[in-house]
Amino acid sequence: MRVMELGHVVLYVRDLDVSVRFYRDVLGWRQILPGGDVAELAGAGFAAFAAPSGRTHHELLLIEVGPDAAPLPRGRRVGMYHFGLKIGDSDDELREAVRRLDEAGVPILGATDHHVTHSLYIADPDGNEIELYIDVPGIDWRADPTLIGTPPAPLRL
Structure with a gap:
């Protein structure tokens, strides 16, 4: 068996x-x-999404588990740390993301220069951490995979 690509992520959500x-x-x-607006989702129990690229049939599935579901444990634990979403190819696109997140009232948990990527970290309404990143122009990590292990630094936008 050989994994071809990450197909999709499924998350349990409260609301x-x-x-x-x-x-x-x-x-x-x-x-x-399901199609339509949010009001039509009441009772549906799930929602599926695809990235604007249309790469595959769905990349994200949300399943509602209700308000009594146990919260994610804090701190070091077994399980998913975060998932990454590439949002562009330049720091200008990261700056635009910062602006949009600020307008939406979404706090930025961190900003890191991974040398091959520049990354912002946020959390969804249920506390799932998401990395929003761009590939740094001019860095050829395919030619030198050791670049992926370069110690991270604070990101300055």
Whole structure:
């Protein structure tokens, strides 16, 4: 067996309407199921999204588990740390993301220069951490994969 690519991420969420607004309206994902506006989602229990690129049938699936679901444990734990979303190819696109996140009231948890990527870290309404990143122009990590292990530094935009 050989993995070809990461196909999709599935997240449990407390409130589907809140999470749909975050992923669709703040991060710009294209909602594909169920169709229509957020009001039509009541009782649907799930929502699927695809990135604007249309790379695959769906890349994100949200499943509502309700307000009584256990929260994510804080600190070091087994499980997902974060997932990364490439949002462009320049720091200007990261700056635009900072502006949009600020307008939407989404706090930035961190900003890191990974030398091959420049990254912002945020959390969704349920506390799932998301890395928003750009590949640094001119860095050829394919020719030198050791660059991926370069110690990170604070990102200055």
